[in-house]
Amino acid sequence: MKASQFLISTLKEAPADAEVVSHKLMMRAGMIKKLGAGIYSYMPMGLRVVRKVEAIVREEMNRAGAVELAMPVIQPAELWQETGRFEAMGPELLRIKDRHERDYVVQPTSEEVVTDIARQEIKSYKQLPKNFYQIQTKFRDERRPRFGLMRGREFTMKDAYSFDRDQDAAKLSYQVMAKAYRKIFDRFGLVYRAVAADSGAIGGDLSEEFQVIAATGEDAIVYCPGSDYAANMEKAEALAPQSPRAAATQALEKVSTPGMSTCVDVANYLKLPIENSLKTLVVATDERDDKGEIVKSRVWLLLIRGDRSMNEVKVGKIPGLAGFRFATLTEIDEHFGCEPGYLGPVGLKKPLSVVVDREVAVMSDWICGANVADYHLSGVNWGRDLPEPDVIADLRNVVEGDLSPDGKGALAIERGIEIGHVFYLGTKYSRAMNATFLDVNGKPQFMEMGCYGIGITRLPAAAIEQNHDERGIIWPDALAPFTVVLCPISPDRFPDVKAAADKLYAELMEAGVDVILDDRNERPGAMFADWELIGVPHRVTLGDRGLKEGMVEYQHRRDAAATSVPVAEVLGLIQARLKA
Structure with a gap:
């Protein structure tokens, strides 16, 4: 891609209503534009990031044996009434009527619809297990949408639902998904923790959250540095004091x-x-x-x-x-x-x-x-x-220094941003909607279910909260809108600079590198500021003086200064850095 063909719309200042770092930087970098409260347009630069998130999620879900489908954004209220959630979910569930005064909802999640699909399509134990997933638009009518994509009303989510014969099989499906999630978040290059969690309104027993570690995170993550214990604040157990009650020494x-x-x-x-x-x-x-x-x-x-x-x-x-x-x-x-x-x-x-x-x-x-x-x-x-x-x-929130429930040390607390959640649901929805199959004995059984979600459009915001500096975003390679940017200096004045930039651009494209060539003839300071704000991780600068010596400058977004590299070696250097 060449910058002159793309849309680069950076801002010097963030809008006044942008509160957190990710919101400010995504607005300034021209990745999102606000349309209404908690509703954003994904601009070309931001959409590229979202598509990369989707691609990794889709690859790992397919590899784990899940089957992709797409369920409607607008869903009949009758299904939600079967489970009782039409009344129970409260104002976050956006309820609408069509021209015939029939009730519908704008989906915040799809347990009801996918269970309806399963009860129609799955008749025998021979068809199990099954895991269906979608990457789809969701809407939750937040009372106070804020923080940009961190707490918006309309968002994109990957939600998956497993169906199994019995609890043992369902828990195995749960573990397959939990493992796939770890692979997904490892590929994103983010520092995260998987923590035991409460299942909340969706219900269920086994439950883990995947939290990106960030000082600005809304959630408190409790963990034991001496063991694998980790839980969110809602779930973390406060142990009873080890000492017995002392005898009374004071009068009332x-x-x-x-x-x-x-x-x-x-x-x-x-x-x-x-x-x-x-x-x-x-x-x-x-x-x-x-x-x-x-x-x-x-x-x-x-x-x-x-x-x-x-x-x-x-x-x-x-x-x-x-x-x-x-x-x-x-x-x-x-x-x-x-x-x-x-x-x-x-x-x-x-x-x-x-x-x-x-x-x-x-x-x-x-x-x-x-x-x-x-x-x-x-x-x-x-x-x-x-x-x-x-x-x-146990009625209280744990505090730093409390004993870990696993007995392996004291608890510590850090902040995190939830980007994924896996649940074992059991028969909560299949029983409510009479989703049964004929087991090997010929008798109907309720399907055992699991539910697995990833915040597709929330994840880039969480990545920014973890990876930024005073100049802008610092994307991990896997999430960057472009992995490499070529910055020729005054190519309109120096034909050798333009020719070298075009040649390196073609070589990188041929090698399958996601590269953008900034051919806008911007001043170096303004050009560098744009790409540092946008957060492209690898930058190659080509100037007339360096090219006369057979050199270009390479700089990673985290590097304090550029490094001179022979022109003939820069392609190999970039390929090596991307593999690393």
Whole structure:
């Protein structure tokens, strides 16, 4: 490709609404253009990157035995109603009506459609296993789309779905996909971690996220430097303290804490460690009738240490707390007779279920609200001042230095950006949609399913968050819009420069190298700035003075300076660097 034939539309400044590095640099490099909130056009330079992502994903999926198809972006609501997700998914699911007032959705994912395909096409165990995948447009109506392609509303995703006879076969399919994903992300040349994860709204048991490591990542990744343990913050287990509960040493005392409604404020005011305080959280669950009306509510009291934060995913997995919400002020007053900020488990107006974190269960002489404004209790102890807790569970987010669940050291935390996720679904969707096959015994069985996703258009943004500097993007070879750029200096004034550039361009093209020749006759400074911003990893500069000595300059995007290379050796050098 020659630059004069291509579209290069770089900007000196990023738009004001661009917040993160990838958004700023993709806009400045002319890779994307905003059309609406969370909706972008992929410009030629950016589309080349996306197509390279797709090509690698497609190659490895095919190699792993998956079969490509394409499912509609607009899907009938009836399928989503079969699984209950038409109502359950909330406003992120864009619902539309056609001219006949029939309900449809704009797909955010395709479990329902692919399960419908499987129940029609797969009749016998002899047709299993099967793995179908697509690379297709998705839409999720994010409340607050931001960060460019990192959290857009319309995006491209590779989603795959496996179908198997039984759990053992399904888990084998899961492992095949997990291995294929590692090959895919290895080929991209990114630093990433595969971490144990919660399955979220899609459901399922086995689940791993693939996270690109980046300081700007939204997700916290928990790992043990001394072992292979890794999990996202939602999944990472906080072990129970190894030491038993100490005996009470303090008397229960009601102390004045005027205006002190947070654990930090109370601890500072009383000159006590915040580790001795308890954070009181009040939640509720609702029982609904067939019409969705609330017929009964139950209020729960959760207790965690004052310096810890609640993990909502863990709380939602406690029996009875699925779909919990935070209690209303009316519900709080009914049970505590006090405003939030001074709540505690001692002396309740009305009994409720008490669920405590593992740390709290072994605490003694602790501080909590007194259920009276401007007062707290100190010296509180289980058994003596209130009954033992109803439920003890892991309720909190882990912190750096916690013991690893595998017992092989302390945990560390780094930031990451999710670019892929693999799930073992079991029969969650096949059972809901009656997707069965006849097994070897002639009896119908529900298909065991897995689900596997990669954010095709999110991945370039994640790569940029990991690979950039003050001058612009630094693409890994596998993702760069062009792998090599040739920069002739003043070819309009020096025929030898133009001829040498054309000759090297032809040789690189013949060798199958993805090269662009910048024939725009730009000033060297402006030309170099464009390609450093765009992030092409390999640059060859051809100038009249160097050519008279039989030399050109080679510079990798990460190099601080260029290296002189004989003209006759530059093709071999580039080929060697690309192989490396």
